[in-house]
Amino acid sequence: MTKKALRREPLYEQIKTVLIRRIGDGEWLVNDCLPSEWDLAAELGVSQGTVRKALTALVSDGLLYRRQGLGTFVSETPGDWGEGAMLTPGLFNERPDPLVQELIGVSRSHASDEMADALQVRRSAPLVRVRQLWRLGGVVVALDDAYLPAESFEGLDARWIRQAGGGVHAALQQRFGVRARCVGEQVRAVVPPREESLLLGLDPEEPALAVLRLSAGMDGAPVEWRQRYCRSRFWSWTRREKW
Structure with missing residues (x-):
């Protein structure tokens, strides 16, 4: 990621967009565990707190879910039928x-x-x-x-x-x-x-x-x-x- 790419919106939103794109590209599939917050922070060149904020937003959106002590995972895709x-x-x-x-x-x-x-x-x-x-x-x-x-x-x-x-x-x-x-x-x-x-x-x-x-x-x-x-x-x- 470049500094220029991160200027346009909050940093955690940029990280969120990157993670969404990587999930969409199939890097992590349903129920796969994402790398740790520290590993993602080091890879993306941002703080662990920024990564945590992005992951928390994605959990709230339903794209990810957390398992205590195990990590953050990709959620199943909602079906077309609905509720x-x-x-x-x-x-x-x-x-x-x-x-x-x-x-x-x-x-x-x-x-x-x-x-x-x-x-x-x-x-x-x-x-x-x-x-x-x-x-x-x-x-x-x-x-x-x-x-x-x-x-x-x-x-x-x-x-x-x-x-x-x-x-x-x-x-x-x-x-x-x-x-x-x-x-x-x-x-x-x-x-x-x-x-x-x-x-x-x-x-x-x-x-x-x-x-x-x-x-x-x-x-x-x-x-x-x-x-x-x-x-x-x-x-x-x-x-x-x-x-």
């Missing part, structure tokens, strides 16, 4: 079965007024669209369309997403050092468009639960606008607490 769960209506004590994610494809799109406002991009700005299905016991229960600013995530494609384990959020963290977190969520009942209804196996005019979610990176900048349709005739969507 909700699909349950049998009326069974509050039911433990949700795991949902299986299926990547349909990656394409290009353009930002609508609503998307542009949420993602803080210009109207009609190029977006990457990632379409996914979710299955429960082999049955399709939900459909996602995730939209991300193409200029911020150049090169994001189906190959990268599959290599990351099939998730958009995993690809963002592994390829770009961006850890996405939900910052806003809206739920309402709608009749999905015809194509989405067919993919979900809905009857004509059958309603679904529409979950609109906005995710941001650790710096607070919006990174993903996600539209999800959930089948609701036989399943209920509920906020995940503890199971």
